[in-house]
Amino acid sequence: MVHDNQVPDSLKRELTDLTRAIDEVVCHFKKTQYPFEDSNEKVPEATHQLENITRQTEEATHRVLDMVEEITGGISDVVQDLKVLRKALPATYFKNRSKVRDTFERIVEKVEKSQDNAFAIMDALQFQDITAQQMGHTAHLLDEVEAKLRLIKSMFSDQNQNEQDSDSQHQSFDPNARYDLSNENQVRVDNLLESVKQGRTD
Amino acid sequence: MADLKILAVDDSPTMRRIIINTLKRAGFHDVTEATDGKDALAKLKVDRYNFVITDWNMPEMDGLTFVTNVRSSAEFSSLPILMVTTRSVKDDILQAMRAGVNNYIVKPFTPDTLKQKIEQTILNAS
Numbered sequence: 001m002v003h004d005n006q007v008p009d010s011l012k013r014e015l016t017d018l019t020r021a022i023d024e025v026v027c028h029f030k031k032t033q034y035p036f037e038d039s040n041e042k043v044p045e046a047t048h049q050l051e052n053i054t055r056q057t058e059e060a061t062h063r064v065l066d067m068v069e070e071i072t073g074g075i076s077d078v079v080q081d082l083k084v085l086r087k088a089l090p091a092t093y094f095k096n097r098s099k100v101r102d103t104f105e106r107i108v109e110k111v112e113k114s115q116d117n118a119f120a121i122m123d124a125l126q127f128q129d130i131t132a133q134q135m136g137h138t139a140h141l142l143d144e145v146e147a148k149l150r151l152i153k154s155m156f157s158d159q160n161q162n163e164q165d166s167d168s169q170h171q172s173f174d175p176n177a178r179y180d181l182s183n184e185n186q187v188r189v190d191n192l193l194e195s196v197k198q199g200r201t202d
Numbered sequence: 203m204a205d206l207k208i209l210a211v212d213d214s215p216t217m218r219r220i221i222i223n224t225l226k227r228a229g230f231h232d233v234t235e236a237t238d239g240k241d242a243l244a245k246l247k248v249d250r251y252n253f254v255i256t257d258w259n260m261p262e263m264d265g266l267t268f269v270t271n272v273r274s275s276a277e278f279s280s281l282p283i284l285m286v287t288t289r290s291v292k293d294d295i296l297q298a299m300r301a302g303v304n305n306y307i308v309k310p311f312t313p314d315t316l317k318q319k320i321e322q323t324i325l326n327a328s
Binding site (some may be wrong): 069129134177 | 213224259260291307310311
């Protein structure tokens with residue numbers, strides 16, 4: 001048996017330093033475990049929020065589409081009624097009524113312009129599909145982060161990881177989806193298609 | 203051309219609605235929708251279509267797999283297929299052409315582009 005007074009001082013110092021170092025590592029361990037736990041809970045919450053955003057913007061988009069369809073349907077009816085009215089009037093009706101004729105033509109022009117604007121709103125709503133894909137991509141990336149966090153946590157824990165895998169049934173997505181209104185992409189695609197048809201591909 | 207019977211395939215309910223409305227404005231009124239490639243294949247087996255518009259990124263069966271499946275059948279070897287998708291990188295487009303897509307539109311699209319591409323596809327197919 002080694003008595004205390006037989007242990008060299010240098011060894012005592014080494015053991016003390018080692019014990020202190022191990023205590024520090026354990027302390028850091030405990031400090032990092034909390035953020036891991038926290039992140040592990042917050043990541044699914046963030047994913048769930050993204051899915052909520054997609055669902056809610058889709059619902060709102062459909063409400064707008066409902067209104068646009070109602071507006072364009074109503075405008076089509078007005079255009080038809082104007083045509084019927086025009087035909088019902090005698091051919092010479094506008095001959096000495098230039099003001100009436102001009103007003104009639106202005107009404108037709110404004111009505112058609114309103115219909116074009118309503119259709120433009122509908123066309124712009126394509127943004128919802130594109131942003132949904134972008135959020136699907138982000139949710140997928142968060143899933144990957146969550147999986148890595150779980151893996152790291154399992155390395156520190158002596159318990160088996162019985163947590164379920166996160167729900168990976170997200171929106172199908174193109175990771176490069178962009179809402180780009182310029183025609184550049186389509187022009188580039190058309191040029192490539194033309195090259196393919198002519199047997200030229202780089 | 204107005205009597206085309208079109209199958210429109212997209213997993214996004216928003217896009218299906220926009221595509222159908224745009225087609226109606228262009229004079230194409232006989233349009234059936236499908237939610238993904240699997241649903242579209244099932245519909246192709248039941249009814250006769252003479253034009254298909256399909257997205258690429260879809261669950262169950264994506265657009266590329268759908269097109270490959272369609273082209274593998276002699277019955278649909280010359281069925282005109284227009285792909286409408288956000289994918290615009292060169293390799294994707296070449297992959298789609300190799301799978302049998304006849305024409306290609308990048309989202310977001312204009313109504314004029316959709317009408318023009320349908321007409322162009324029909325013209326090239328005839």
